[in-house]
Amino acid sequence: MIVLRDILYKVTLEKVVGNTAVAIRDLHFDSRQVGLDDVFIAIAGTQSDGHSYIKKAVDQGAIAVICEQMPEQLVNGVTYVQVNNSKQAMAVMAANFYGNPSEKLKLIGITGTNGKTTISTLLFNLFTAAGYACGLLSTVKILVGTTEYKATHTTPDSITINKYLAEMVSAGIAFCFMEVSSHGIHQKRTEGLLFAGGIFTNLSHDHLDYHKDFKEYRDVKKSFFDQLPKNAFALINADDKNGSVMLQNTSAKKYTYALKSYADYKAQILENQFSGLLLKINNNELWVRLIGNFNAYNLLAIYATAELLGLEQLETLQLLSTLESVDGRFQFKISEKEKITAIVDYAHTPDALKNVLETINTIRTGNETLITVVGCGGDRDVAKRPKMAKIAAQLSTKVVFTSDNPRSEDPVSIIEQMEGGVPPEHFKKTLSITDRKQAIKTACQMAEANDIILIAGKGHETYQEINGERTDFDDFKIVNQLLTALNK
Structure with missing residues (x-):
């Protein structure tokens, strides 16, 4: 039996009306899911305020309500707990309700603008290959050992x-x-x-539709490291100027990794090809199957984390060499007949797109045409649209602007905002096709033998969201089918 009083442990209480010794069944912040003897937590969200649904939750059998403002009418037999921050209270209560599970395993958090999915997934794969039972909470999926669940949010x-x-x-x-x-x-x-450890990858323009400015975005990331305990580790990318900021107030043990700067963990790229990278990590040479500078950083962070968690250096290096790219992260296909290389990548920020295009340009000979298909999501950060278009135009031979997930916005309007960022000298190399499948098809038709097509923005996603409806859409499957058809 779980008692309300016990799960309120460490929650800062403003006011309590009723009995906290009552037995509870479950926790919910969605009033539609509340049943008999459940606790309803009223959250003030961006779309709606849970305080408006307190009566509904009580009518459905809630035995307790957690809220930031007490309702005008209190129902006998229901316990009302007023807190300063319902989201914070819910997190502490949830941990107590489930027996504080994070204390019973080693939880490693990965934060930053780019690289989170690759690092978390490949750490899962590496430690699993090393014989450990592992869990994964990522954008792409949730894994409990070999049992997979669908992910709906990054966190x-x-x-x-x-x-x-x-x-x-x-x-x-x-x-x-x-x-x-x-x-x-x-x-x-x-x-x-x-958390037993925290990893910082990098920081660039993203989510400024949510955070009021870049400083707030950076400081929110920093707060994660501020809260790490002293027996945890904080591992940061020293080549990112924001890395040192993450370490300013942390109590955790501090470690750094870098390709350019002095750091605890150093790597050097010796060769960079479509088939992989030849790296030197802390004076050990190894060949890996991942591609590009950004993956050199990702692999170095993985190597450092493995060592900090107790894996032997030789075993870690051997396992690194077996890792393969994550779905939708520089995932590529070379057509059989024309040897056209199609690359699908999740790059949906200016920095990520620049990294991918610079990687391709480093590897290619220059004789091939590089055709980039790219769009920007609707109902999201509008400031990055012209920036991404400018980067695509500057670093590609040809560019096709198209839809990403327009959501509730007009896709034509999104593309027009992107076009506004294209420098005049690059106008002639761009065209716009609203229909994403048609845009990919056009890129395939434009490509000649040995050319390269980059399809950026959606990566692993298997849907396209238009006006609240999701339809099946997989960039990698579509380009694979189109190239196969063209080769016949």
């Missing part, structure tokens, strides 16, 4: 996080690797979790 809500962590503990999981987004930190979804 799930705090109840969901603790539910899966509890399942991992029951399954004997030793390590869990978790993407930690700025939204998740800001919305207190990671409160009440005990």
Whole structure:
């Protein structure tokens, strides 16, 4: 039996009306899911305010309500708990409700603009190959050992996080690797979790539709490291100027990795090809199957984390050489007949797109045409649209602007905003096709033998969202089918 009083442990209480010794069944912040003897947590969200649904939750059987403002009418037999921050309270309560599962395994959080999914997924793959039972909480999927669940957010809500962590503990999981987004930190979804380590990848323009400016975006990321305990590790990319900021107030043990700067963990790129990278990591040479400077950083972070978590250096190097790219992250296909290389990548920020295009340009001979297909998502950061278009135009031979996930916005309007960033000298190399499949088809038709097509922005996603409806759409499957058809 779980008692309300016990799960309120470490929650800062403003006011309590009613009995906290009552037995509770479950926690919910969605009033539609509330049943008999459940706790309803009223969250003030961006779309709606949970305080408006307190009466509905009580009518459906809620035995307790957690809120920031007490309702005018209180129902006898229902306990009302007023808190300063419902999101923070929910996170601490969820951890208590599920028995604080993060304390019973080693939870590693990965944060930054780019690289979170690759690092978390490849750490999962590496430690699994090393013989450990592992868990993964990522943008792409949630894994409890070999059991897979669908992911809906980069960082799930705090109840969901603790539910899966509890399942991992029951399954004997030793390590869990978790993407930690700025939204998740800001919305207190990671409160009440005990992290054994934190990794900072980089920081560039993203989510400025949510955060008021870049400083707030950076400081939210920093707050994750501020909260790490002293026996945890904080591993940061020293080549990113924001890396040192992450370490300013952390109590954790500090470590750095870099390709250019002095650092605890150093790497050097000796060869960079479509078939992989030849790296020197802390004076050890190895060949890896991943491509590009950005993956050299990702692999170095993985190597450092593996060592910090106790893996032997030789075993780590051997396992690094077997890792393969994550779905939708520089995932490529070479057509049989014309040897056209099609690359699908999740690059949806200016920095990520620049990294991918610079990597391709480093590897290619210059005789091939590089055709980039790119769009920007609707209802998201509008400031990055002209920036991404400018980067695509400057670093590609030809560019096709198209739809990404327009959501509730007019896709034509999004593309027009992108076009506004194209320098006049690059106008002639661009065209716009609103229909994404048609845009990919056009790129395939434009490509000649040995040319390269980059399809950026959606990566691993298997849908396209238009006016609230999601339809099946997989960039990699589509370009594969089109190139196969053209080769016949």
